[in-house]
Amino acid sequence: xxxxxxxxxxxxxxxxxxxxxxxxxxxxxxxxxxxxxxxxxxxxxxxxxxxxxxxxxxxxxxxxxxxxxxxxxxxxxxxxxxxxxxxxxxxxxxxxxxxxxxxxxxxxxxxxxxxxxxxxxxxxxxxxxxxxxxxxxxxxxxxxxxxxxxxxxxxxxxxxxxxxxxxxxxxxxxxxxxxxxxxxxxxxxxxxxxxxxxxxxxxxxxxxxxxxxxxxxxxxxxxxxxxxxxxxxxxxxxxxxxxxxxxxxxxxxxxxxxxxxxxxxxxxxxxxxxxxxxxxxxxxxxxxxxxxxxxxxxxxxxxxxxxxxxxxxxxxxxxxxxxxxxxxxxxxxxxxxxxxxxxxxxxxxxxxxxxxxxxxxxxxxxxxxxxxxxxxxxxxxxxxxxxxxxxxxxxxxxxxxxxxxxxxxxxxxxxxxxxxxxxxxxxxxxxxxxx
Amino acid sequence: xxxxxxxxxxxxxxxxxxxxxxxxxxxxxxxxxxxxxxxxxxxxxxxxxxxxxxxxxxxxxxxxxxxxxxxxxxxxxxxxxxxxxxxxxxxxxxxxxxxxxxxxxxxxxxxxxxxxxxxxxxxxxxxxxxxxxxxxxxxxxxxxxxxxxxxxxxxxxxxxxxxxxxxxxxxxxxxxxxxxxxxxxxxxxxxxxxxxxxxxxxxxxxxxxxxxxxxxxxxxxxxxxxxxxxxxxxxxxxxxxxxxxxxxxxxxxxxxxxxxxxxxxxxxxxxxxxxxxxxxxxxxxxxxxxxxxxxxxxxxxxxxxxxxxxxxxxxxxxxxxxxxxxxxxxxxx
Numbered sequence: 001x002x003x004x005x006x007x008x009x010x011x012x013x014x015x016x017x018x019x020x021x022x023x024x025x026x027x028x029x030x031x032x033x034x035x036x037x038x039x040x041x042x043x044x045x046x047x048x049x050x051x052x053x054x055x056x057x058x059x060x061x062x063x064x065x066x067x068x069x070x071x072x073x074x075x076x077x078x079x080x081x082x083x084x085x086x087x088x089x090x091x092x093x094x095x096x097x098x099x100x101x102x103x104x105x106x107x108x109x110x111x112x113x114x115x116x117x118x119x120x121x122x123x124x125x126x127x128x129x130x131x132x133x134x135x136x137x138x139x140x141x142x143x144x145x146x147x148x149x150x151x152x153x154x155x156x157x158x159x160x161x162x163x164x165x166x167x168x169x170x171x172x173x174x175x176x177x178x179x180x181x182x183x184x185x186x187x188x189x190x191x192x193x194x195x196x197x198x199x200x201x202x203x204x205x206x207x208x209x210x211x212x213x214x215x216x217x218x219x220x221x222x223x224x225x226x227x228x229x230x231x232x233x234x235x236x237x238x239x240x241x242x243x244x245x246x247x248x249x250x251x252x253x254x255x256x257x258x259x260x261x262x263x264x265x266x267x268x269x270x271x272x273x274x275x276x277x278x279x280x281x282x283x284x285x286x287x288x289x290x291x292x293x294x295x296x297x298x299x300x301x302x303x304x305x306x307x308x309x310x311x312x313x314x315x316x317x318x319x320x321x322x323x324x325x326x327x328x329x330x331x332x333x334x335x336x337x338x339x340x341x342x343x344x345x346x347x348x349x350x351x352x353x354x355x356x357x358x359x360x361x362x363x364x365x366x367x368x369x370x371x372x373x374x375x376x377x378x379x380x381x382x383x384x385x386x387x388x389x390x391x392x393x394x395x396x397x398x399x400x401x402x403x404x405x406x407x408x409x410x411x412x413x414x415x416x417x418x419x420x421x422x423x424x425x426x427x428x429x430x431x432x433x434x435x
Numbered sequence: 436x437x438x439x440x441x442x443x444x445x446x447x448x449x450x451x452x453x454x455x456x457x458x459x460x461x462x463x464x465x466x467x468x469x470x471x472x473x474x475x476x477x478x479x480x481x482x483x484x485x486x487x488x489x490x491x492x493x494x495x496x497x498x499x500x501x502x503x504x505x506x507x508x509x510x511x512x513x514x515x516x517x518x519x520x521x522x523x524x525x526x527x528x529x530x531x532x533x534x535x536x537x538x539x540x541x542x543x544x545x546x547x548x549x550x551x552x553x554x555x556x557x558x559x560x561x562x563x564x565x566x567x568x569x570x571x572x573x574x575x576x577x578x579x580x581x582x583x584x585x586x587x588x589x590x591x592x593x594x595x596x597x598x599x600x601x602x603x604x605x606x607x608x609x610x611x612x613x614x615x616x617x618x619x620x621x622x623x624x625x626x627x628x629x630x631x632x633x634x635x636x637x638x639x640x641x642x643x644x645x646x647x648x649x650x651x652x653x654x655x656x657x658x659x660x661x662x663x664x665x666x667x668x669x670x671x672x673x674x675x676x677x678x679x680x681x682x683x684x685x686x687x688x689x690x691x692x693x694x695x696x697x698x699x700x701x702x703x704x705x706x707x708x709x710x711x712x713x714x715x716x717x718x719x720x721x722x723x724x725x726x727x728x729x730x731x732x733x734x735x736x737x738x739x740x741x742x743x744x745x746x747x748x749x750x751x752x753x754x755x756x757x758x759x760x761x762x763x764x765x766x767x768x
Contacts, residue, residue: 093509261617402726403726403728407726409708417705435728
């Protein structure tokens with residue numbers, strides 16, 4: 001389902017800075033706390049979303065075992081829970097009790113803001129300075145009002161995954177860099193009887209992401225930031241996004257009956273259309289390589305024809321053409337979790353753990369130094385595009401929180417279905433903010 | 436049935452049993468002890484069930500009503516009391532009204548479509564013929580399958596260019612092909628057919644059980660009097676099947692009001708969110724959990740409960756009255 005991920009910008013040198021930090025903190029204010037660390041046996045409960053058997057789940061088991069090996073006083077109890085269940089029911093319910101898990105999946109943005117306001121999370125700003133420096137601006141998504149409450153282990157921007165063979169057959173020389181070129185490519189693909197773009201509107205968010213990208217092009221970075229922190233959606237750029245989307249839908253770039261097409265996970269999904277050569281493009285996040293693989297009839301063919309390019313710019317728009325949409329996965333510690341939780345959090349984003357994570361192929365790492373684990377050419381181009389992006393906007397539904405996000409997605413889907421309007425999207429967002 | 440057994444009917448103990456039927460009564464002190472013992476027995480045997488019922492039915496219902504009065508997104512305890520605002524919001528939301536309409540379509544549609552089909556098949560399967568057991572098993576298979584399995588299966592069958600489309604085209608009925616799950620005006624009828632396929636087996640089994648209670652002597656007597664098979668069904672079997680049919684209608688109606696899983700799996704989120712295939716239960720989950728409006732979601736749950744409860748009461752009061760007399764409503768006079 002909503003497996004949103006995204007890959008990191010990375011900055012600092014890891015080993016040296018870690019050594020430096022360790023040297024500094026030795027005589028620092030936190031000395032008493034440091035002494036307490038690893039003195040008493042503690043059990044950390046860890047809730048993550050790698051619930052399906054596979055490299056992701058196995059890797060987290062290994063990481064927990066390795067950490068206990070390094071620090072024998074720490075026992076880690078893992079509970080792997082499917083994303084929707086974890087995010088929508090298990091975690092909110094557990095956080096309401098006096099005994100939440102110590103360390104758990106955190107998606108940042110509006111949800112984290114709400115959790116901080118409810119005083120659920122541990123402020124780790126002082127302890128993770130090194131890690132934040134190494135991760136770079138992506139870490140901001142797990143910060144609220146300048147304070148760090150969690151760290152990402154995976155981050156990626158979205159872009160358009162495409163079929164290179166079909167592009168060549170249609171006579172498209174190079175991947176489009178502007179929307180005019182994209183429209184041109186759509187026409188050329190129609191001319192050779194190919195569905196230009198696969199769209200999984202059935203799951204709502206794959207359709208909503210088109211609107212997000214038009215908003216990113218229409219709105220200034222300041223407007224988007226203000227919308228995330230204050231839930232203010234008065235800027236006309238949000239209506240403009242809907243108008244641009246409507247015009248784009250009007251060119252009929254998608255497969256028929258897209259309103260009932262699921263996004264991923266089965267052969268009839270938008271993923272299935274691209275993976276099996278029935279459509280030429282799909283707008284999707286960095287995790288798409290893995291999900292395309294699971295529905296491909298011929299994985300070798302897929303690996304050969306699959307390419308990736310960033311979402312094209314719109315000429316003459318107010319937004320930053322080098323800005324990109326993205327999102328990721330991270331972890332946060334509960335307010336009353338033991339100090340060892342923060343150490344484990346730091347360990348999870350350390351370059352060695354991150355390199356191993358990248359090698360599992362389940363997502364792009366965030367820490368500098370972990371790039372060597374990325375082998376796939378499409379994923380490499382995402383890493384490059386991410387580091388050259390001037391600003392990474394978190395998925396708008398995550399940034400605005402579930403309530404506004406859900407209402408926004410519903411209203412966008414209505415545009416796709418022909419019953420909505422650009423104004424209604426903004427109205428729905430404002431109404432939901434009051435709900 | 437005589438109401439004279441004191442262990443079953445304490446009220447009946449007031450009138451003395453006819454002499455000679457039972458041995459002379461023991462003295463009143465031992466009768467009091469027996470009454471006490473009986474009450475211990477009742478308390479001892481019902482307590483576990485009552486505890487479970489209170490903890491897992493009544494208390495959660497009480498909480499649902501309480502939470503429904505708050506504007507609450509599930510973060511921190513509910514603090515913002517808004518009275519009945521959530522209920523007003525629900526009835527102002529066109530999507531919720533769509534969900535109500537869809538539930539009504541499913542309630543009425545299930546009765547009108549499943550009823551005649553189930554009755555016809557049950558009457559046929561009640562006749563003696565070779566392979567009857569196999570057929571009885573076959574019609575019951577869809578009901579035994581898990582809802583999620585059924586949902587995924589139909590989703591694949593009904594997809595664009597899927598089995599249904601191919602079948603229609605090969606029969607030369609290509610003009611009937613629809614976007615079964617994508618056309619917003621068609622999807623609820625598609626789902627009604629899937630639900631019928633899934634649940635008609637249950638109606639058939641119930642009716643077959645009812646048919647086995649129709650005394651053979653009656654039909655035999657009618658046969659001797661020269662009644663045709665149709666006349667026997669019309670004038671003997673159907674009237675005697677009345678209680679079973681009414682019970683099935685009751686169960687079908689309550690199930691249709693609360694239907695969730697098949698709809699949730701077969702119909703994608705976008706089509707639900709547009710109101711085309713939402714039911715009250717899917718609307719509740721979409722809003723309660725996915726939009727994280729916990730207070731609002733609870734209000735929808737309470738509305739769903741009240742509607743089902745009132746429907747159940749009305750049905751019992753007017754249609755099931757004779758059937759359940761003595762069991763729920765008190766003694767037969």
